[in-house]
Amino acid sequence: THKNAIFIGQITRFVLQRIRDWKRSAPVLRLNFRASSSSSSADDTDSAEVLSRYSDRPWEYLESEEYIERYGSKPVWSNYRRNHKGGVPPQKTRKTCIRGDKICGNPCPICRDPNIIVHYKNVNLLQQFISPQTGIVHDPTRTGACMKQQKLLNKAIETARDCGLLSAQLPHVDYSKEDYSNTHGAVAATPAPFSLSSGELWYPWYGSIKPDERELARVKRIYKDYLKPDV
């Protein structure tokens, strides 16, 4: 199979997919539309058909026969297995499966099927990557998605939650401690400046405190040159 892998690496992406599909479901003869369109394996004719049939409405693919035949009712990542050395997988999946025209060996569950498009309206696909019990997005080490697709997934899930297509867990809002009178000067019109009416003192205790007589006499004696005549 190693020699097969080298040979496969030289063929274009869609022929590669056909062979893999045939290996998975051998008795079914799969007449993929891409195979019937151009038999030549030239890159430019195939790259012109890179746009999948479902690129405008990616949610339709999840109801189509080919999807059901390929995946059934299981999530798209259920039969994917990462290739790595040792028992513990690396904590981050690969950065991306597709660089330019080349696709790597064993691409992740989203990259291996060009009809699967990560879009915020594709709610059924997004739900497959969210845990049904906790509502948290699955880790890429669990699903096998490459980091680029995982980022796109995160963004799409966030947009879907903003638009209300996916349910989100929200905190409980407590209204008991807030005051909504809106009377403070910061949010209401600035109150008029305080002006003294005649006879009123600035501080209310001005009139009530009586100075010590001897202190008063001493101060008056010191400053007697500067006092106003009527004081």
Next chain:
Amino acid sequence: MAASSFTRCLVKSYFCVKCVAHAQTTTRMFCVSASRSSFVDAPKAQFTDTEVQDILTKITGLDLKKVFRPIRRQLTPPKYKLMTDTELEEAVRKAEEQAKHLLKTPPVLPERKPINDVLYEDQMLEGMDTAKYVFTDINFNVPHRERFIVVREPSGTLRKATWNERDRLIQVYFPKEGRKITPPPIFKEENLRVVFEQDRHEDVLNQCIVQFEPDSAEFNNVLMLTYEDIEKHGKYDLLRSTRFFGGLTWHLVNGRRIDGLLVDMLQRDLMQDAVRLVRLFNLVHPQSESAQQAQTQQATDLDLLKIYAQYESNRAGFIELAVQTYEQTKALSSF
């Protein structure tokens, strides 16, 4: 006579005319209804009145299974406890208190007045920059409604920030969980329609109270749209036993459109709730026919329903039929 009306006041919070004459301390919480009985053009009941809140909490119901239904969150292994009967009752009582706390209605407030206050007009600073500068007071111990946020325009005017700018900036400096800086697209018409078709009104309302302040225009707008949709399709049960049922009832009562809700209650055999709803209607619209008739006849219970059906309702036939069936079943069961 006085003793019987006194007990009636204690058991049911309906009219107690006699209590006005006797200076009894227990009539303090019923003073709203007591005063109305003496004046014809009495003031309309407000949302914050004790009696109104009491009726709304009772109508909302307390379905523990719905309030504490399993939500999606980080799971822990389940805990099993062996309890005696008393401990079990104590646990149920605590759960009910927690549920009551969770079911508190969000406040219904009048729309906040826009802030148009210019603090200073400085021609010297005109054209100094093409952007506005916003100065926010970020002291931690200041309540958000007393925080000063001012804007220096490129024309040199120093003005107080508008409510939208205030909300945005307070979210920038003191972020609240779940709130976004700009309102998410779920509150647009087309997205709201999609969500209402999926019967997820409660999610929309939760998002709304997390995102907006209770006295803002967008908050009231979204609430109104949701309540309209619920009333159009008769999906009252979606909000029953949530914290939004009180708001829904208040909106409908103010719009004098309680027929749909009343019919729904009667269909589900919630007679007491229906009676309380009609009572709330009479409190909020004391000048209406049914309120005045009820006052003159001193009606209670099912008589209130009959009076309402006679004078105000569009679906009078159904209501009267339901009341009759209930009375018959009660009479049959008592034998």
